[in-house]
Amino acid sequence: MSKKVFIVLLLAVFMLAQFGIASAATAAGDAVITSAPDFSNDVTADLDWAVTGMAGPTQNILMWSRIQQTPAVAYSGCYLVATIVGTSDASGTFSYTMPVAANGNVVEFIVTVDDNDCAGAPTIPADTETPMAETFIDLVSVEGDYFNPPSLDTTDFNSTPVSCNTFEMWGVMSDKVTVPAGVAYSGFDSWNLSTTGTFVPAPIGSDNALLSWVFTFPSTASGPWIFEFNPTDAAGNDWGPAPYPMFRDGVAPVDVVSAAELEDCANFSDVTGHEYEVYIRYLADLDLISGFADGTFGPDNTLTRAEASTLFEISNGYTAATLPASAPAGCAFTDVSASDWFAGWVWQACADGFMNGVGGGLFDPNNLLTRGQVVTIFNNIFEMGGGTGGYLDFAMVSTALSQDWTSWENPYLREAAWTDVSVGAYYAIPVLRAYGIGVAEGTSATTFSPDQAATRGEFAKMLYRAISQQ
Structure with missing residues (x-):
């Protein structure tokens, strides 16, 4: 082989090697x-x-x-x-x-x-x-509703003072309600709460997708107050850019100067530290519930059906002076006489369609009110289109009960696999609706205990939530 041919071959091998290195x-x-x-x-x-x-x-x-x-x-x-x-x-x-x-x-x-x-x-x-x-x-943000304390003020709550200094603002958010069936979703993550004011805020927190934000104004509070929230899901989707949704309007906030907002709510000797304290005290301040002569409320005591008829009709704007003196048509019960203290309340609750008899011409006024019956009465009020006055008058106030009882169904904002709520039971749909919007809680993750007697404290919480202003 000549030297020239050898050099050409050597260059060819070198070029091929270089090409292989560059392309691999x-x-x-x-x-x-x-x-x-x-x-x-x-x-x-x-x-x-x-x-x-x-x-x-x-x-x-x-x-x-x-x-x-x-x-x-x-x-x-x-x-x-x-x-x-x-x-x-x-x-x-x-x-x-x-x-x-x-x-x-x-x-x-x-x-x-x-x-x-x-x-x-x-x-x-x-x-x-x-x-x-x-x-x-997951590109879909959370959806749901939020509520402020009960009020008869017909203006938006953003310009309405609270009744007394301890109250709950609450809401329910879900990441699944707008997602098509079969499509995964990331789930609720955080309410992202914040406050603005001239006072030190209370601790904030959330329980999964259900928010219970209890706040107490100190006696030294002054100036405007704003409660903001911007709920997000686990994928990072939120409701949108600032300004975020608010419990109190940041454009024209109400100053914390009124005596009512700084006053202690009504109190009883046996509710301090109780899980239902905030609801009991706030409703008592609104004169919707009352305690006993000895200064107690009995939050763990049970309610009778007669007592329940009284509480529902007080929320409906009735007083003892405006009740019927005799049984309206279709509401005469053999176990309710005109001399009974509860007669007018029972007759009015029946006439309004809130509560029915138990059959056989009986109302059973002294039997205990069950948890299933409480949510069923709320559902009856919704189905009847509300009451004739007060906090149950849908034409007067917009509440969780009047606007949202069925707004979030199929799926509900919250759902649970109840083992003790049979399909077809009279309380089945009311339980789903009340739990779904956050008005009622279960007694465990899988039980609602619809046949369990409701306590006065439980009733206060459900009533507070049901008539909370939207």
Whole structure:
């Protein structure tokens, strides 16, 4: 072989070798995604990655994604995660900008080691590459309602003072009600509460998707007060940009200067620290409930059906002086006589369609009121279109009972698999509605105890919630 031919062949081999090096991705390096969020919105997803066994001198860590579908498509959306010089192992977290994806899509991810960056024609993994992680896209925000303390003021609560200094503002939010059946959702995350005022706020917190925000104004409170909330789901979706929804209007807030707002609510000797204290005291301040002559309320005592008829009709705006003196048509019961203290209340509750007899011409006034009966009476009031006055007059006030009793159904804002509420029971739908909107709670995660006697404290909480102003 001549020297000239040898040199030509040597150059050809060198050129082929160089071409092979330039066109082939470096294989050395085992890359993995160690964690990824289960859900994300269309902004970012934080992915943890790690690479071992790299060979120098320089390697690029690349992140790829694709929308899950059948048949599988190629990975795209290349992002340069890191550039590693040397042979050391590496790890970190990369905030990945999501590709265009619709609600319900699943985005799959892989991470690779390459000698090119994303602009240098890196090797794209084959379509059949097994994804290292995946994230479900949830673009739908939470939905629900929020409520302020009961009030007969017909203006918006944003300009209405509270009755006394301790009250509950509450609400229910769900991440599933606007999501089509079969599509996953991330779930409720936080109410993101905040206050503005010239006083130190009480601790805030939430119980899953049900908010109970109890607040007490100190005697030194002054100036405007605002309670803001911006509920979010676990994917980071919120109700929208500021200003967030408010319990009290931030444009023209009411100053905390009225005597009523700074006064202690009505009190009893046996309710301090009780779980239903705030409801009992606030309703007593509104003259909707009362205690006993010895200064107690008896929050753990039970209620009779006669007592319940009284409490419902007081909320309906009736007094002893405005009750019927005799039984209206269809409301004559053999166990209710005109001399009974409760006669007028029972007759009025019957005439309004709130409470019915138990059959056989009886009202059973001295029997205990059950939890199932309480929510059924609320449901009757809703079905009747409200009462004729007071807090049950739907034409006068907008409340949780008047506007939201059936607004969130199929699915409900809150649902539970009750083991003691039979389909077809007279209280079945009322239980679902009352629990769904947050007016009533279960006695456990799976029991509502509809046949259990309601206590006076339980009744106070349910009444407070039902007539809370929307």
